[in-house]
Amino acid sequence: MLNNNLLLLILIPLAISFLNIFLPTILRKILVFATLVVTSIITINLFNANNETFTLFSNTILSLDKMSYFALAGIQLLSFIILIFSLKGVENNIQKQFFALYPLTLAFSNGVILSEHSFSFLIFWGLSGLTLYLFNLLGKTKDTPKTAKKTFLIIGGSDAFLIMGLAIVWFLNPGNSWSLLSTNIPLVDGLSYTAFFLFLIASFSKAGGFPFHTWVPDYSKDSPVESVAFLPASLDKLLGIYLLARMVTTLFEIDILVNLIIVTLGAITIIIAAMMAMIQNNGRKLLGYSTISQVGYMIMGIGSGSILAFAGGLFHMINHTIYKSNLFLALGSVEKRTGTNELNKLGGLGKIMPFTFIMALIGTLSTSGVPPFNGFFSKWMIYQGIIEKTATLTVGYQIWMLICLILAIFGSALTLAVFIKFIHAIFLGKYQKKFAKIKRTPINQILATGLLSSLCIIFGIWAVKIPLNNFIIPALQDLGLSAPQFIGTYNPQLIILLFGLTFVTGMIIYLFTKKVKFDNNYLGGMDAEERFRILGTEFYNEVKNMKPLNTLYSWAEKKYFDIYDITTKFTNSTAKLLQQAHPGQLHLYLLYIVVGLLIFLLLI
């Protein structure tokens, strides 16, 4: 039993996590590092594996196909890089818990990806939500307990929906098997639709799709930054979107209307989250909202019913985990040096933290989908897929689909705006003397963000060669889909080469004509003092104050759109009604009993 590779991928981190409870911090770090080396080696060895399974009592519990391999490889890669960042820099008082939880999360996430049996899937899915909650409790802001509760309720609540969904799937399944693969339930009646949407709720809660996204920004603000990069920015995206991808391919056979509903939800997610991100003044919350907005693209791509967009969605999933964890980690570096993540307290750090600035800039450009970075390639695939799908639809559906596409493309302009604010507020603007003497960023943090940034570039320029040909297209073939055909053209190598040539030409002209002198900033003929500075946080006040957005924004700030808040209020008010019926007077209770008995008799 212990020679099964798939089982080892779960058992090793699990064992290390329990062992870590008793060890000193330094040993914990070494062991976690060793674990990740081992799981990565196992994963690499599984690259050519066929039909690797683990059976227990003649039930297939774990199995590996190309699609789960893709997600599995993503998990190991991201866990590894984020671990490098965490080796030096995690707050001292939470280090012990952190390095016990880290392998635990890895084990459960691997478990979710590898599970074929519904039960094991459900168990690992629930447990991975639990580690999210535990990580959240390590935060040290004053809202931490509240946020942890909210996260746990949304994620845990969605598990209940998943259980119901799985039960219905079992019921509808002709063979009544518990396998999650190749059930292919057609959406024909109310029951199958219910099952589908129950699954959708689970997947959206985990990944952060509208309207179940509200835990992500709060979690981002109130948890240790490494855990934010680790879970909501990367692993939860991989898990949630993996489930969505399974749903639309092997679990259900969906029709065009469902495609359109998912695409619409994706488009709404993109726009709402980007608009919310624009007005955030906390760096972590801004990134949290932007994370949600990027989930919209994945949802759109995967739910659109076009193979090209599906591949784009999967590619965007891995790209997003790379650049968003890069950004969170870069912000983490800033936060650990300066002690704050409030954007209006930072500024002018580009000169002081040049490496972090470059990494954050690369992350920013990738997120906004600027060519030739990786974010552009996957978005471009999704757009093409949607265009391709639109061409096959009837007129009404065409308009509907195109509006979603417009919102998605516009969303990336909004994302750019969001990140201009982010970059400006932290790194650009006036140099501040108070930051002149901050400590240097540790080498491991630069290494981690540097690795992620170089992945952004490599996946952008050699997108077809590396991720698509090796991981995504085999996954599609495994699912029985044909390899996608691009309908547009984009040649990143040529573009970057020609751009490089022209850029160098310009620089040569500059170097030949260069005469430089240095001077201070002046303002109205006088030395510009430090107090005259533009923060960057006020950039979008015009948008915030615009009708009718101002009303929407104020409602959003009052949490009218927060599903958690709505449910809590509903529960509380219902509970109040019930409370009033319980005044503690005996004769009233006797009356209830008599009335209840009468009703009971009448019904009989």
Next chain:
Amino acid sequence: MKLEYLFFIFIFPGILFTSILGLIIGWVDRKVSARFTFRVGPPFLQNFNDFFKLLGKEATLIKNSIHSLFIAAPFVAFGTLSLLATMIGVTLFYGIGFGGDIFVIMYLMMIYSVMIVLGGASTGNIYSSIGAGREVKLLIGDELVFILVCLVPIIKSGYQLNLESIINFQASNGAFIGSASGILAFLLSIICIQAKMTMQPFDIPEAETEIVEGPLMEYSGPPLAFWKLNHFMMYVIFPFFLILIFLGGFNLTGLGILWFILKYVGIVVVMIIIKNTNPRIRTDTALNFFWKYASPIGLLAIILAILGV
């Protein structure tokens, strides 16, 4: 990498052609603008003189600012614009695709704004930062309309994304401007371009009288020369792009050359007239205009295009 690619990027229709034509059209702009205000206007070679003179001046860098970014920004923008000019020009003049489709072009166009922001805000000057913020606001304003406008030719060509397919489709079925949706989209696109080039009434980010050229305020010497050159190059890139997606490209034989000049000069003159007859509007007015008035019209154009009108 073929040798002709080098010709494309460096000589025609890339850097050399675009800069020279841009500087000449820049002269037309200055001359016409001068006539609008009853001035004489500069001599023909003024823009060339300005450019070379700025190359000879010394550049002032701000102490304690990010110098590498400050210097690199105009050159990155220059590289991107040269690339765009090549991609659009090769399709227009040779009828072949080059490097990317319409989505790639739309996204590459955003890099210019990003570089304006990064270069300007790296200095720490408050006017530059204000200008940078305004540049982004203007970008998110006009980008929505620009997306709508760019989708119209995609829809009308039967969901083709490649520039050469769009132009071939127009060659066989007539230019898109000949339809209701085409006209609407074309008119909107001219306004969009006005905003993308930050010309009046959308010179909000640079607003000389108010925030002293905004992001360009601290620039001097060769980097400034390149910013100016970039601006003039856009006088070629954007009209060519419109000609490509709406006016059916050119046919450079016989009367075609006349048509080419007419189409190009026509668009530029419309832009110059708009520039000289409108005062600068406020940022919120611009956002309101683009989001509340222009976008619904753009959506109408898309719906018309889907219906085949």
